[in-house]
Amino acid sequence: MNRRKFINLSSLGATGFTISGFIPSIAKNNSVNPIVVATWDAGLAANQAAWKVLNAGGKALDAVENGVMVTEDEISCCVGLSGNPDRDGHVTLDASIMDHEFNCGSVAFLERIKHPISVARRVMEKTPHVMLVGEGAQQFAVSEGFKLEADELSKDAKSAYENWLKKSEYKPVINIERKKALSQLDPSLMAPHRLSNGEWNHDTIGMIALDSFGNLSGSCTTSGAGFKMRGRVGDSPVIGAGLYVDNEVGAVVATGQGEDVIRVAGASAVVEHMRQGKSPVEACKFVVERIRRIKKEKAKDIQVCFIAINKKGEAGAFSLHKGFNYAVQTKDGNILHESSFLD
Numbered sequence: 001m002n003r004r005k006f007i008n009l010s011s012l013g014a015t016g017f018t019i020s021g022f023i024p025s026i027a028k029n030n031s032v033n034p035i036v037v038a039t040w041d042a043g044l045a046a047n048q049a050a051w052k053v054l055n056a057g058g059k060a061l062d063a064v065e066n067g068v069m070v071t072e073d074e075i076s077c078c079v080g081l082s083g084n085p086d087r088d089g090h091v092t093l094d095a096s097i098m099d100h101e102f103n104c105g106s107v108a109f110l111e112r113i114k115h116p117i118s119v120a121r122r123v124m125e126k127t128p129h130v131m132l133v134g135e136g137a138q139q140f141a142v143s144e145g146f147k148l149e150a151d152e153l154s155k156d157a158k159s160a161y162e163n164w165l166k167k168s169e170y171k172p173v174i175n176i177e178r179k180k181a182l183s184q185l186d187p188s189l190m191a192p193h194r195l196s197n198g199e200w201n202h203d204t205i206g207m208i209a210l211d212s213f214g215n216l217s218g219s220c221t222t223s224g225a226g227f228k229m230r231g232r233v234g235d236s237p238v239i240g241a242g243l244y245v246d247n248e249v250g251a252v253v254a255t256g257q258g259e260d261v262i263r264v265a266g267a268s269a270v271v272e273h274m275r276q277g278k279s280p281v282e283a284c285k286f287v288v289e290r291i292r293r294i295k296k297e298k299a300k301d302i303q304v305c306f307i308a309i310n311k312k313g314e315a316g317a318f319s320l321h322k323g324f325n326y327a328v329q330t331k332d333g334n335i336l337h338e339s340s341f342l343d
């Protein structure tokens, strides 16, 4: 699907939508009109699953889990087990989830589990912890009944990896070679980067929702930066960076260069700007501008994007560069929007 097209999956019109945000229609009978927003065009299908929950009067937490599970099941370069591997040829997954009461859970560097988002939810609900990583996260998932999938790459990921190996003249980074190799590492190879067609090579699915009870939740799941160093963890499982929810204020999720989102505690920073009265789009823009100031001329090599909704059900998004889109589902339809951007 072409990301640059505006797509309306509903038979109804797109009233209330603008390039920079969504203003909700007035709720009837004091009930709250639910809304769900998700990153990239994969967000359209994810929203449909989330909407089934929200439209039936279900909870935002269930909606954001069910929604992103759709993307985890799809063939994708950047989400779930079909995603691109790390430099050593293994797919490692990061995911997080947060509800309206500051409950949160996440997994990072998780291998061979199909639905990391559901493991993140189990971490939240069944352990005293917030985050489990690597082998421990996998052990926990298996103990919770999750199936250990085969350690193999999808057809697309295999050919992408083989291609990458050729171009990067990859050599394993071990022991004595490590320091040298680290200093030679081209960040644009392991991090999300612009492809020759102008697109960006990453597609984390992040989702935020407001349910009819007026409660917010969010979720985020990814295979992270393609061909990253083994053990690399991005922003997506880091609560406050890739995802943050404060039920008094709003919910925010990030996609793009995880390292630069972590640096500014991105999602949490956007929530704080909404708390101070900024609209979702203004709050996202403020943090994107901050990242650009920090990165200086290097900002041209990275993409960073945020989506946000506030307690009133207003939605907005902002990205560093052109090319980010996001899907907004309300009772009026499921619509893909081009995000506003700095340059």
Ligand code: ASP
Pocket (backbone or CB within 6 Å): 078, 192, 201, 202, 203, 204, 222, 223, 224, 225, 233, 234, 235, 236, 254, 255, 256, 257, 258, 259
């Ligand atoms: N933020 C993700 C990460 O850095 C990547 C992405 O959103 O594409 O792992």
